[in-house]
Amino acid sequence: MIEFNRFTLNNGIRVIHQEDNSISTVVLNTLYKVGARDENPKQTGFAHLFEHLMFAGSKNVPSFDEEIEKAGGSNNAFTNNEYTNYYISVPAENVETAFWLESDRMLALNINETSLSVQKGVVIEEFKQRCYSAPFGLLWHHLREMLYTNSPYRWPTIGLDFNHISDATLGDVKSFYEQYYSPNNAIISVVGNISLDSCKSLCEKWFGDLSSKSQPNPNKYTIDEKPNYQVKVEEDLSPNPVVFLTWRWPNSKEEESYPLELFTDLLGGSEVADLYDILVKKENLCNVAECFYMKGVDEGLFVVYGILNPGVEQKTVENRLLEVALACINKGEENCFAFESAQNKAYTQQLFEPINPTQRAHKLAFYELINNPDGVNEEANKFKKCTLEKTLTLAQKHLNKENMSVLYYNPKSN
Secondary structure, three states, rough: OOOOOEEEEEOOOEEEEEEOOOOOOEEEEEEEEHHHHOOOOOOOOOOHHHHHHHOEEEOOOOOOOOOOOOOOEEEEEEEOOOOEEEEEEEEEHHHHHHHHHHHHHHEEOOOHHHHHHHHHHHHHHHHHHHOOOOOOOOHHHHHHHHHOOOOOHHHHOOOOOOHHHHOOHHHHHHHHHHHHHOHHHHEEEEEOOOOOOHHHHHHHHHOOOOOOOOOOOOOOOOOOOOOEEEEEEEEEOOOOOEEEEEEEEEOOOOOOOOHHHOOOOOHHHOOOOOOHHHHHHHOOOOEEEEEEEEOOOOOOOEEEEEEEEOOOOOOHHOOOOOOHHHHHHHHHHHHHHHHHHEEEHHHHHHHHHHHHOOOHHHHHHHHHHOHHHHHHHOHHHHOOOOOOHHHHHHHHHHOOOOOOEEEEEEEEOO
């Protein structure tokens, strides 16, 4: 059981505090309610750009990383379609340094032509490397384009086109910062060797006087109907032809997501699971056959895929991927041992994951984001309460050909 405290500053910052005297460090985690889904369709990639800009210096801190190093700490960040998360870990005696640094870049990030030009170059190069020089680099561009029509989920976090970043003006970037990097759009979690009184005092000292620059993000988005069965053919960097079957599934706020996560492991979570055992070992159709379930805040995506062996037809693999998945459901009680293994693995993972203070800080912020702070203590038992019958029933409900999007991925001919 993770015991935590919650309070809100007058400027709207929500704070979650969790004292842990068994460690000598403190993690300051700052989550902003802004991700790729908040971008203008003609200016995508901005959320990811800010992940870089936030380390480029602020009003009173020319070199963010240098100050962290002086304090004996470390820091990093990540961005997804739904939020952006920054975290700093420092020795407890230097915790005020973390508060100072984080508040200063919330107050006044140093966005100028020089810093913007440097970070634009970094982001554009990353786009080119990840999307044009790596296997399956444009996969999520193709899949999201199939799954969404008007929703801002139709582009990946890295953006639709690197020219959106190249063409971004200083005014465009400052406007994005003013709109989303505001106190009332932030959630701070503080985990480690720090008392509640000290946490409140430091929050008031370093964040209390910051004024909100805009209204909080309402997080209202266009919701598309699920697509009907469709097949798309694309060429990309790929060692072999690949078939991807994709569905839009429940998100992390929905109770159905827990048993469906167990089904994902049951179907394709190991080399003894049905996908690999049948398509790779027994039928020799694929050299890889797997599945994964991405549970986002307001979207969930389920993907089943197979990388083909030479001479195998993609239509054959499309059919067999779906047939094996449905056959797994129809096995019913035969899945009992595999289901218990998947359930125990998920339960144990949820129990041990929070041992890491950085992971704990992120979980606390995430559950505050979805307005379910107690969820951090409920997720393990939610897996434990799943039954095989309910898991297979839900898989049957959501794993249908009518809403399946199929991508045939072929190696580039040149």
